[in-house]
Amino acid sequence: MxxxxxxxxxxxxxxxxxxxxxxxxxxxxxxxxxxxxxxxxxxxxxxxxxxxxxxxxxxxxxxxxxxxxxxxxxxxxxxxxxxxxxxxxxxxxxxxxxxxxxxxxxxxxxxxxxxxxxxxxxxxxxxxxxxxxxxxxxxxxxxxxxxxxxxxxxxxxxxxxxxxxxxxxxxxxxxxxxxxxxxxxxxxxxxxxxxxxxxxxxxxxxxxxxxxxxxxxxxxxxxxxxxxxxxxxxxxxxxxxGAAASLWISDYRAYLALRPLWWALYQAVPSIALELPRSPSADRLPPRNLRFHLYRRVIEILDGYLELRPQLSLAARQADHANKERHSPEREARLLHWALTARAEGRETSQPAGTTPIVTTITRREDGFTEQLAWLIDVALSFTRITADHERRSALRNCGGTQ
CATH class of the missing domain: 1.20.1070 (Rhopdopsin 7-helix transmembrane proteins)
Incomplete structure (x- = not known):
């Protein structure tokens, strides 16, 4: 030809x-x-x-x-x-x-x-x-x-x-x-x-x-x-x-960016998932009705936050951050990582009598879906980085302990 x-x-x-x-x-x-x-x-x-x-x-x-x-x-x-x-x-x-x-x-x-x-x-x-x-x-x-x-x-x-x-x-x-x-x-x-x-x-x-x-x-x-x-x-x-394609690409990138955070919450609280999750490799493929699944992912992440309120509240009390970081995605991700670790290890999360539980920034935000999604993506990216750093440090400690 x-x-x-x-x-x-x-x-x-x-x-x-x-x-x-x-x-x-x-x-x-x-x-x-x-x-x-x-x-x-x-x-x-x-x-x-x-x-x-x-x-x-x-x-x-x-x-x-x-x-x-x-x-x-x-x-x-x-x-x-x-x-x-x-x-x-x-x-x-x-x-x-x-x-x-x-x-x-x-x-x-x-x-x-x-x-x-x-x-x-x-x-x-x-x-x-x-x-x-x-x-x-x-x-x-x-x-x-x-x-x-x-x-x-x-x-x-x-x-x-x-x-x-x-x-x-x-x-x-x-x-x-x-x-x-x-x-x-x-x-x-x-x-x-x-x-x-x-x-x-x-x-x-x-x-x-x-x-x-x-x-x-x-x-x-x-x-x-x-x-x-x-x-x-x-x-x-x-x-x-053009506008529809741009929105689809943006939704797909958000869907992928949220997966590490959603997966960590799902492993801790399986009840948040409406459907059984796909394998990590399959989940990289865009699902049918992507917008619906993106909404579901956001909702399930928020449900996971609610289930972790005791751990998150204790983590917020124990956190030692400057005021300028109080509402940052980095701080939110660190609190979440600590709460998930505490839940996995079965740590005591009881609080002194008469204290009011502290909620994190994400659970009290009243933004629309677009703003909420942008915030969650920032939190998810920070969470992914913190988790990778924690795993790397753990691997180094394990290597040092075996020598």
Whole structure:
């Protein structure tokens, strides 16, 4: 499989995935023209790469009994996706009343260009010799009529991508959400690469007409076009899935960070667990419904704290820390380590009569879940470090005692 085939398959899969990802939203927002345009863009993007794959193009040409018919189908899909992209940006950048008028003019322009393009293709006739998708256009460029046809097509693409670059760059400056800004920057970068793609094709057309061999430019041409398309697909989808993916990654890291603390509490108080724990290696894999299991882990840690209140209260009375450390995660972790050790060794935890049990910082915090989770992660990291230091010192003492 050539690099062209690989890039084309990846781009086709990306476009199809984006279309399927957005399809449920289309069923919920059938009256939103921007969503319709975005779905058309994704579908046309997928088809523009899929139809011209080397494994399919000859079969499609044979089905229609017309050589290189996939060329005009692919180019038509590109014109359609270019128009759809313009429609999305217009609706995102203007009030509905203004957007509707601009969209009508945009669609009329690209529809006219599409009709002219298809008519020209069938008027000049295709190149009859079989060729791969990579060099099909390059072989045809030697014919002046086909070169002019291709010049018309590339100009349509260049104009559309230039307008998309200008509008997406302008939208980047007014977007308040991080993922929307990132998406618009990716769309802008993709449009810039596709303009490079167009510039290379202009150079190839001039060079071919002057008798030069321009085949060395083809890999750069396809690379610029494919990567530019992938960047735009990323840019149009990341505002919807970027925040969710970021939250999932954050939850997964928190889930892993809390495990040493949760495991120590579970070993001391098994009743805190709603479900039997997985093995340490299996627990590194994200569970289904990660958010629920993260909530459960936090709740079970807090339940473990409540079960250790006698030991924690005694540890807090005996601790000798400066006031500035009184509410630090480090102090909390040390108290917890002492309490777990005391419980494991069965130490006396009774307190003098008439004294009020001391609770630790974690059991009296009234923050929301996000703040509570951040505090627990700090405590868990400190606890992991303290436990490792304690085990290392114990190992050194044992080694010293055996010598």
């Amino acid at each position: 050539t690099a062209y085939d690989y890039l084309s398959q990846v781009s086709a899969a990306a476009g199809a995935s984006a279309f399927l990802y957005r399809l449920p939203e289309l069923t919920r927002r059938r009256d939103d023209p921007a969503v319709w345009a975005l779905c058309v863009y994704f579908l046309a993007s997928a088809l523009s790469f899929l139809i011209d794959l080397n494994v399919l193009r000859n079969h499609i040409a044979a089905f229609f009994n017309y050589p290189n018919v996939t060329t005009v189908i692919t180019q038509s899909a590109v014109v359609i996706l270019t128009a759809a992209q313009q429609v999305v940006l217009i609706y995102w950048s203007h009030p509905p009343e203004v957007a509707r008028a601009r969209v009508k003019r945009c669609i009329s322009f690209f529809l006219t260009m599409l009709m002219v393009l298809v008519s020209l293709f069938f008027l000049i006739g295709p190149y009859n010799a079989p060729s791969s998708a990579e060099d099909s256009l390059l072989r045809n460029m030697g014919e002046l009529e086909y070169a002019l046809y291709l010049l018309f097509y590339i100009t349509i693409c260049a104009v559309g991508q230039f307008v998309a670059l200008r509008m997406s760059w302008r939208h980047t400056g007014v977007a308040h959400r991080f993922w929307l800004r990132l998406g618009m920057r990716a769309v802008t970068a993709g449009a810039a690469l596709i303009l490079v793609y167009c510039l290379i094709r202009y150079t190839e057309m001039v060079g071919t007409q002057l008798g030069f061999d321009m085949s060395a430019w083809e890999p750069v041409y396809w690379l610029a076009g494919s990567v530019g398309s992938l960047l735009q697909l990323f840019g149009w989808t990341v505002p919807s899935w």
